Amino acid sequence: MYGTVKGVLTVPTTPVRQASVRAHNLALVLHTVANSADRPSRAAVAAVTGLTRATVSALVDDLVAGGLLVEVAPPPRTGAGRPAVGLALSAAGPAGLGLEINVDYLAACVVDLTGTVRLRYVEHADQRPADPAQSLAALGTLAARARLAAETGGLTVAGAALAVPGLVTSGLVRVAPNLGWQDVDAVAALRAVPELAGLPVTVDNEANLAALGELRVTGGNPTFLYVSGEVGIGAGLVLGGELYRGVRGWSGEIGHVTVFPDGRPCRCGARGCLEQYAGQEALEDDVPLAAAALGIALSVVVNLLDIPVIVLGGAYAPVYAALRDGIETELRRRVLTAGLAPVELRAAELGADAAMRGAADTVIRAVREDPAGWMRRTAAAP
Amino acid sequence: MYGTVKGVLTVPTTPVRQASVRAHNLALVLHTVANSADRPSRAAVAAVTGLTRATVSALVDDLVAGGLLVEVAPPPRTGAGRPAVGLALSAAGPAGLGLEINVDYLAACVVDLTGTVRLRYVEHADQRPADPAQSLAALGTLAARARLAAETGGLTVAGAALAVPGLVTSGLVRVAPNLGWQDVDAVAALRAVPELAGLPVTVDNEANLAALGELRVTGGNPTFLYVSGEVGIGAGLVLGGELYRGVRGWSGEIGHVTVFPDGRPCRCGARGCLEQYAGQEALEDDVPLAAAALGIALSVVVNLLDIPVIVLGGAYAPVYAALRDGIETELRRRVLTAGLAPVELRAAELGADAAMRGAADTVIRAVREDPAGWMRRTAAAP
Structure with a gap:
């Protein structure tokens, strides 16, 4: 009676494209390593993900070549047998540049893929007498210095995120009452800094970014x-x-x-x-x-x-x-x-x-969620 | 290289059971009729849902027999051809009993499947001097009267929902400061009323129910x-x-x-x-x-x-x-x-x-979301 059923089950009618499967699986392997308490072997990653060992090995090779994973000494074990090489997130790969502009300070930090803060600059200075362009120029200088230091140290800054004490809509700072800002395009100002060329930049409310930072740390x-x-x-x-x-x-x-x-x-x-x-x-x-x-x-x-x-x-x-x-x-x-x-x-x-940590973390998280995209962009870079 | 993929696509390994497909499709047909601006024909329902006309006809027959749909005169049309019979929600089927206990009144209403308020009783009386048992006994009397009147009028009350001005957790009124209530099991009190025997009863905060009522109406x-x-x-x-x-x-x-x-x-x-x-x-x-x-x-x-x-x-x-x-x-x-x-x-x-309307609406909505369950329960009733 109800033998003919339409519109009930959603069955994909086109095969999932190989490239998107690979992208998905690269993220899955990276996520699995990131969330392991110890340094998992390729076999352990295969067991957790349900992927074959051959597939995992190929994916891991790509992630190592892309600077996202490193092979490290295995965790100590008491059983018999040759210990396998362990995998860990690379502390020498992509990093996030977290920026903050607040009423009485400017700040920048660089956080690597493992979540470690690698450098942190804070400049105490009342921003209220400055106009937005002056504050952003000073922050741009700080950001350029942080990027240079990070890249001199072997990291690759993947992007920057700016925390501001104000209302942000679609990348525009609509109002920041304590800074006296109104309709300031902070993203454009930072993108115009020559030393930040090519870097994706975003802006968000500082308390929102701090809350996200806190959520992820705790x-x-x-x-x-x-x-x-x-x-x-x-x-x-x-x-x-x-x-x-x-x-x-x-x-x-x-x-x-x-x-x-x-x-x-x-x-x-x-x-x-x-x-x-x-x-x-x-x-x-x-x-x-x-x-x-x-x-x-x-x-x-x-x-x-x-x-x-x-x-x-x-x-x-x-x-x-x-x-x-x-x-x-x-x-x-x-x-x-x-x-x-x-x-x-x-x-x-x-x-x-918290706010600049949260900001840097949004950059790191974007890389961790789409490692294939990151590797494609860096491979294409001159 | 990535030919073997596991753990990526979720493919159902057991066929969807026929009974659940039928239940889904009954709800889909009822939903389609409820959300049509005019009174759709079986053919129109088939076109919207993607089900075959034969399937729709069988489902409609069941919904008509179950008292949820009625066949009505078709909408007037100017074109040629014999007009098809239209479908509408039944105003003589299941209904929701919405109850409210507030500081200075008790109230009950019955809302039919089409959303029309069929009867409405309000008793103005200060509940603060009463203890919870007295207020609930008076409300139980009001509810029994409303159920009787509704069923005398050909409706079947499918359930009752009570709105209270207080904090509700897991069916228990924890605190209602203006009523002076603390830890009152209002659901048990109403279920104990002989005239409400067999009726599912729920309780929720009055402002929550009113907000839901308002959301659905506007x-x-x-x-x-x-x-x-x-x-x-x-x-x-x-x-x-x-x-x-x-x-x-x-x-x-x-x-x-x-x-x-x-x-x-x-x-x-x-x-x-x-x-x-x-x-x-x-x-x-x-x-x-x-x-x-x-x-x-x-x-x-x-x-x-x-x-x-x-x-x-x-x-x-x-x-x-x-x-x-x-x-x-x-x-x-x-x-x-x-x-x-x-x-x-x-x-x-x-x-x-709004609160008692929202309460009655939760009952109606449950029937509309699971007509198969409703028809099964009423068929099994003595």
């Missing part, structure tokens, strides 16, 4: 709010392992959450914004007030979103111990479900570097 | 915050067409968002909660203050989540015109991105009925 609860305390305050909201950006990419503006409706005037034009009580400058003046204001704003987030974990980063990380009690007092008082399940509060593991 | 922007103004205030957050419930199902507690940190004491133990300024009782006292407090709380939501649309429901819907200006003034002042894109504010289309 691997803990995949639902949390990351709060980045700088002169301004931003937040990155990670729901079930994914960054929630909002409909237009403008989520996380916790610095402009109202805590005292008739309170201090804010640079944004409103009154009583969190930033005026718990931004870096207010924090230096009055830690208890900063903690209470943070606690009030965070209680709002928990009441609205049922977020189980809050991570304090940026300038908050080093003074976490001094802030904790004041914040927790307000959370206990104001979160409706505080009696059912307490909110977990902790300092960011990456401290003040 | 079919507009799939990302919005629904705010339900009752004696307490709840919110349902719909992100990309999905209700965001939070990690433990406790999201949306906007009534306990702090608006004035040192303000009026709240029943929850905190101070300055939105509920104390914009709950139904405060709203009756001072509309401008309620609007300002709502505007402050909603600006927080938009700053945190980049929500483009806010829908005001419950007691707010009828006084929307009086609230609008006051809310919009605060949104313009306090939302960082207000100058880039204004927030759309509107009254709920379903007004005060």
Whole structure:
């Protein structure tokens, strides 16, 4: 009666192309090595992936030739038999250039494929008197220096990602209130730096990148709010392992959450914004007030979103111990479900570097997700 | 070289069972009829689904026999040829029983498969002096009356869903502060009512159900915050067409968002909660203050989540015109991105009925998603 069935099963009608199968399998092998606790042999990779040993060997050869994997001494073993050569991610291959421009510093770091920070430059300087072009020129110089140092050291910088304290849409910094920026094309400015020629460049909100950095480093609860305390305050909201950006990419503006409706005037034009009580400058003046204001704003987030974990980063990380009690007092008082399940509060593991680490990580992750693309591009380069 | 590929393509190794294909196709045909602008013929359903006409005819016969579809006069047509019989959802088949218990009323409605409200009972009575058992007994009586009336009218109530103003976890009402409830098993209480015997019963937060009701009726922007103004205030957050419930199902507690940190004491133990300024009782006292407090709380939501649309429901819907200006003034002042894109504010289309409508809709939706299961259960019933 129902023998003829259409529109129910989706059966591919064209064979999967060999090139895309190879690309998929290269990523699969790289991923398997990256996620192994020890240094797996080719045989171990074959066992995990279900690919034949011959296929794995050919793929590994390509990844070694492409500078993505290295063959290393095997892990010590107690059993009999000749130990196999182990595989590891290369620390001398592609690297990510993470950049950050914030109100009172410029920063750059280079992170290799293994996730290790290979160099880190921070230049403390108030950017508010500078116009966007001046700040970006200074950052370009820092980035060029970092790229040169990394490549002198044998790495190949695969791309750069910039963290900014502002609203970013489609690569454009729409507003960065504390920098005084409006509609700044930071990507074009960095691409125009001669020493960065040919480098893919992206830009994103600093708290979003910091939240991603924290997610990847800690691997803990995949639902949390990351709060980045700088002169301004931003937040990155990670729901079930994914960054929630909002409909237009403008989520996380916790610095402009109202805590005292008739309170201090804010640079944004409103009154009583969190930033005026718990931004870096207010924090230096009055830690208890900063903690209470943070606690009030965070209680709002928990009441609205049922977020189980809050991570304090940026300038908050080093003074976490001094802030904790004041914040927790307000959370206990104001979160409706505080009696059912307490909110977990902790300092960011990456401290003040989270945003640029997260930025560099987006570059590394792109290479790890498409090693075939990376190898093709570098083979084609002059 | 990569000729042998394993672990890449997922190919089903066992044939899909006929029964599950039939179940899938029954739902597909029902869905196609439900989503047609006019009353489609069997041939039109075949064309849309890609199933053969013979298969569609057999499936339609089953759905008509099962009381889910009816054959109706065809839409008027100007062309030549004998017009085909049209198909429509049955208004005399399964129906959903939507229930609501709130601080100052009990309510029940029956919604048929076409989404039409067939009956609606509201009993205004303050539930705060009652204990949970008394409120649930009164609601059980109302529900029994609604079921009887619906079945006398030829409908078959397929299930009941209850909306409550509180935190719900795994079918248990953990806390409903304005009712004074704690750990109440409302589902068990309703199942124990003899006239509701055999009926599947579920319970959920009223603002969540109202948000779902609104999403289905309006079919507009799939990302919005629904705010339900009752004696307490709840919110349902719909992100990309999905209700965001939070990690433990406790999201949306906007009534306990702090608006004035040192303000009026709240029943929850905190101070300055939105509920104390914009709950139904405060709203009756001072509309401008309620609007300002709502505007402050909603600006927080938009700053945190980049929500483009806010829908005001419950007691707010009828006084929307009086609230609008006051809310919009605060949104313009306090939302960082207000100058880039204004927030759309509107009254709920379903007004005060949204929660019980949303509740009834969850029952109807379950039938529409699994008509085979529904027909199997009713065929097996004595």
